[in-house]
Amino acid sequence: MKNKSAGKVKLASFDDLFGTSDNVSAEQITYVPLALLHPFRNHPYRVVDDEKMQETVKSVLERGVQIPGIVRPYPGGGYEVIAGHRRWRACELAGLSEMPVIVRDLDDDAATVVMVDTNIQREDILPSEKAKAYKMKYEAMKHQGSKADRHTADQVGEEAGDSARTVQRYIRLAELTEELLDYVDVGKIPMVTGEKLSYLREDEQQWVANAVGDSGIFPSKAQAEQLKAGSEAGELTEGGVYSILVKKTVSNVKVTISPKRIRDYFPAEYTKTEIEEVIYSLLDEWKQNKERGGEVGAGTSI
Numbered sequence: 001m002k003n004k005s006a007g008k009v010k011l012a013s014f015d016d017l018f019g020t021s022d023n024v025s026a027e028q029i030t031y032v033p034l035a036l037l038h039p040f041r042n043h044p045y046r047v048v049d050d051e052k053m054q055e056t057v058k059s060v061l062e063r064g065v066q067i068p069g070i071v072r073p074y075p076g077g078g079y080e081v082i083a084g085h086r087r088w089r090a091c092e093l094a095g096l097s098e099m100p101v102i103v104r105d106l107d108d109d110a111a112t113v114v115m116v117d118t119n120i121q122r123e124d125i126l127p128s129e130k131a132k133a134y135k136m137k138y139e140a141m142k143h144q145g146s147k148a149d150r151h152t153a154d155q156v157g158e159e160a161g162d163s164a165r166t167v168q169r170y171i172r173l174a175e176l177t178e179e180l181l182d183y184v185d186v187g188k189i190p191m192v193t194g195e196k197l198s199y200l201r202e203d204e205q206q207w208v209a210n211a212v213g214d215s216g217i218f219p220s221k222a223q224a225e226q227l228k229a230g231s232e233a234g235e236l237t238e239g240g241v242y243s244i245l246v247k248k249t250v251s252n253v254k255v256t257i258s259p260k261r262i263r264d265y266f267p268a269e270y271t272k273t274e275i276e277e278v279i280y281s282l283l284d285e286w287k288q289n290k291e292r293g294g295e296v297g298a299g300t301s302i
Contacts, residue, residue, distance in 0.1 A: 027102045027104075028102070028103070029068050029100050029101070029102055030100070030101055030102075030103055031098045031099070031100050031101075032071070032079055032098055032099060032100075032101050033097060033098045034088065034091055034092060034096070034097060034098060034099060035078075035097075036077070036078035036079055037071065037078065037079055037080075037081050037088055037099070038074045038078055038079065038080045038081065039080075039081055039085060040080055040081055040082055040085070040111070040115055041080075042132075042136065043085060043115070044116075044128075044129050044132035044133045044136060045085065045119050045122075045125070045129050045133065046126070046129060047085050047086055047089050049089070049093070052124070053086065053089065053090060053093070056086060056087070056090040057090045057093045057094050059090075060087070060090045060091060060094045060096070061094050064100075065087055065090075065091065065099055065100050067084075067087070068084070068099075068100040068101050068102050069081055069082075069083055069084020069087055069088065069099060069100070069101040069102070070082045070083040070084060070101065070102050070104060070114060070118070071084075071101045071102070071103055071104070072103065072104055072105060072106050072111055073103070073105065079101065079103065080111075081101075082104070082106065082111050082114050082115045082118075083114060083115060083118035083119070084099070084101065087099065108140070109140040109141070109143045109144050110140075110144075112136050112137060112139075112140040113137055113140055113141065113144075115133075115136075116133045116134070116136060116137040116159075117137075117159045119133065120133060120134075120159050120160045121159060121160055126185045127170070127173060127181075127184050127185055127191060127194075128173070128181045128182070128184065128185050130160075130170050131170045131171065131172075131173035131174040131176075131181070132174050134156055134157070134167050134170045134171050134174070135170075135171045135174040137156050138152060138153065138156050138167070138171055141155060141156060151164075153165075153167040153168050153171075154167075169191065169192075169195050172194075172195045172198045172199075173191065173194050173195060173198060174198075175198040175199075176194055176197060176198050176205065177202060177205045177206065177209065179206075179209040180194065180197060180205055180208065180209055181194070183212070183218065188218050189218055189219065190221065192221055193219055193220065193221045193224045194224075196221065196224035196225055196227070196228050197219065197224050197227065197228070199228045199231065199232070200227060200228065200231045200236070201231065204227070204231055204236055204241070207236075207238045207241040208227065208241055208245075210238075211241050211242050211245050211246075212245070214242075215242070215245060215246055217245050217246060219244075219245060223244050223245060226244050227241065227244060230244075262275065262279075263275075266278070
């Protein structure tokens with residue numbers, strides 16, 4: 001734990017500790033009251049009070065915060081946390097009143113790049129977190145002057161060792177609604193399928209989410225491609241979404257009816273052809289009543 005009388009101390013910089021490219025030999029560490037800290041705007045990484053957080057809290061109680069957070073001055077007073085949201089939360093849970101930080105004067109784009117890079121290599125990062133983080137870093141780097149999209153995507157994924165194509169796929173995922181993105185996080189919708197669905201309009205994505213909720217059927221890659229094609233052609237409807245999602249299931253349904261049971265409903269002299277005609281006629285009438293919202297079987301007679 002720190003000496004309470006010391007406001008600032010000198011030690012190896014955050015960048016030296018983590019091997020980042022900023023050529024700074026040492027930076028000043030300041031102990032800042034937790035009450036003066038503010039979260040980074042649109043911070044994409046979740047801070048959860050889970051088992052790993054409890055381990056961090058235990059570490060903080062035993063050894064203090066070993067790696068300082070990175071902050072920048074916050075408009076109106078205090079500091080905006082760029083890196084160290086989990087450490088901040090651990091300090092709160094540990095009952096501490098302040099946290100060691102490095103204060104940097106960074107613009108929005110530079111702060112975004114640092115925020116993303118200091119978290120992107122975590123093993124437990126969710127697809128939704130990576131998608132939002134990569135999108136934020138990509139846009140920040142474009143603002144900073146990167147020209148070619150692919151070159152920028154290569155740079156975005158460099159810290160995590162991801163290719164430009166992988167980065168672009170994650171950035172597409174960021175266009176999904178939260179509900180569909182949650183399904184990607186839990187593995188119900190594969191990433192490649194989510195990428196296809198991301199091209200749908202927001203209302204179309206809501207139709208997909210509703211259909212999944214009603215049917216319990218999650219779209220395959222092929223079905224997602226059908227939905228995307230329908231959307232691009234301006235032909236996708238809510239009914240069409242249901243039709244595409246349930247078609248595979250319906251086509252696999254096999255119904256076997258006992259001939260003896262069918263015969264009980266018809267006079268003995270009816271031939272097989274006559275019985276089939278009556279059955280198909282009744283099914284057509286049932287379908288028409290259902291489409292009109294009428295009672296099944298109303299007015300039906302043999």
